[in-house]
Amino acid sequence: MSSIRDRVKQLVPTQVTNRVKDSLVDYAVRTSDRRPLPDFLIIGTKRGGTTSLWNYLIQHPLVPRLFPAWNTKASHYFEENWHRGEAWYRSHFPTERQRAALESRHGGPARVGEAAPLYMFHPLAAQRVAALMPSVRLIVLLRDPVERAYSHWNERRTHGIEPLDFADALAAEEERTAGERERLIAEPEYFSEPYDWYTYRARGRYLEHLEPWLDRFDRARILFLPSEALYRDARLTYRRTLDFLGLPPYNLPNFKVYNDRRSAPLAPALRTELTAYYRPYNDALRQRLGLNLDWPERAA
Template sequence: MIRTVAGRVRRTLPPPARRAVRAALLGWGWVTADLRASPGLIVVGAQRAGTTTLFRLLSEHPGLIRPSVDKGTGYFDDGYRHGRRWYRAHFPLRRPGRWSRIAFECSGYYLFHPLAAQRIAAELPDCQVVVMVRDPVARAHSAHRHELARGFETLRFEEAVEREHERTAGLADWLVADPTGVSFAHRHHSYLARGEYAAQVDRFVTALGRERVHVVDADELFADPIGVYVDLQRQLGLEVHRPREVKRWNERPGEPLPDPLTARLRSHFDDHDTALGVLLGHPPSWRKEQG
């Protein structure tokens, strides 16, 4: 019922009213937190790499239960200071007939946040995670359009990537040093760093073990959605559920980048993509196309 109410709220109410209803739902969730599901699956990112599409697919799976209010909670990144009870408040009540279903969430900043992997490992020792990766040049450009649309960015894309180091230098170390810290620039202005996937995936593998980290190539998912999704379900130990259709959600089409800028960014990611290929056991799709 709460999930139905939350859906209606998102569709019909203005933002201030939505925030008030969301606060009320989480307040009730806090009171009943001990009776609520604890997630066994988390989609951790990357941002702008098809996570919304995968979330929609997983939400339709009869063996899974999505959060009651939002697709993600942000608990293991900026929300960690709120505590475990706050986290459980986001999930549905456990009811007869639902005990065998696995709760899940999708928070795209977890992959990039320097502490999220170890926090998940400590609090959810049996949880599996899914990492989605996408051509990092296309991802960076899409993320910039996303931040512009949200009012979190004012610079043109080329200037934003040129100034990224200046704007974000030292912030990851600061977040590690101050576990209660929150950094706007680290979250919203790290266009290139978020696409340096190998180090981020390795951080999760180190914290959780290779068998609990499942990497999905977004470009392969969009090229063969049913095949890739079925393969992921098997990796996760889920009964295979074939959706009737697969839509690409939350896409922000944009103008193509100039060739010289694309080449410069591609060069930036050369070593990172090679390292990702070593972790995967094969080159990522965007490097296969170039080779």
């Protein structure tokens, strides 16, 4: 059975819906001075459960969706859309009046945010966020980097973006992304698709990407969540997240897994190589954060 949204798409010409969207966006930008900045950001990691956690949060009555709500979880302001400016960024969030109405209706504080896994990895995002929102709360999901890399590749492959098999993609990563990080720093309005798409190995060196955030934000403002804990007990992880954000408890009917992708098992030789590669990085991460990350130290 088709949804109301699908039926509207069938009945209303695309030109009309585009004009409506453009009108809403224009209105949101014009009222940006009445739209407070977000309270929280989910900054990573890609293929670590960010879509699931985001969808659990927006089911809470005090966590509104982004506006205009085009089925998205992020504005991508701090990496891809920096050139659009603060008014454009604010346009994605509810007005003070809309926040107050939510709080009056549900008897608690509204919490507004977005989920953009590239934020953690982008070399300029931490300083941009800290300059604009020094009091924002940050949520970081960290997944076993071996599984994360393979899942990242599988997603790119499924989308038709990745022509290489996993072993060849890992071998080609350095050449494909050479100079991209440096160019992102040198050209603040540049956006790099290769840096987003093909950084399978690099993204799993978590600590080097987290250090700019740890340097700029008090540790009490950062919640680190092992992705495996989310997969194992989503209800408990959801409760921890609500507590961190200062939201009242809320029971969800279920914890559906979003954006899940099944794939063939990772080849043992590649698993062994990647597990050994990440071991020193994982050890440094555990020591720096004081977290119990139960990722395999040796391939099974």
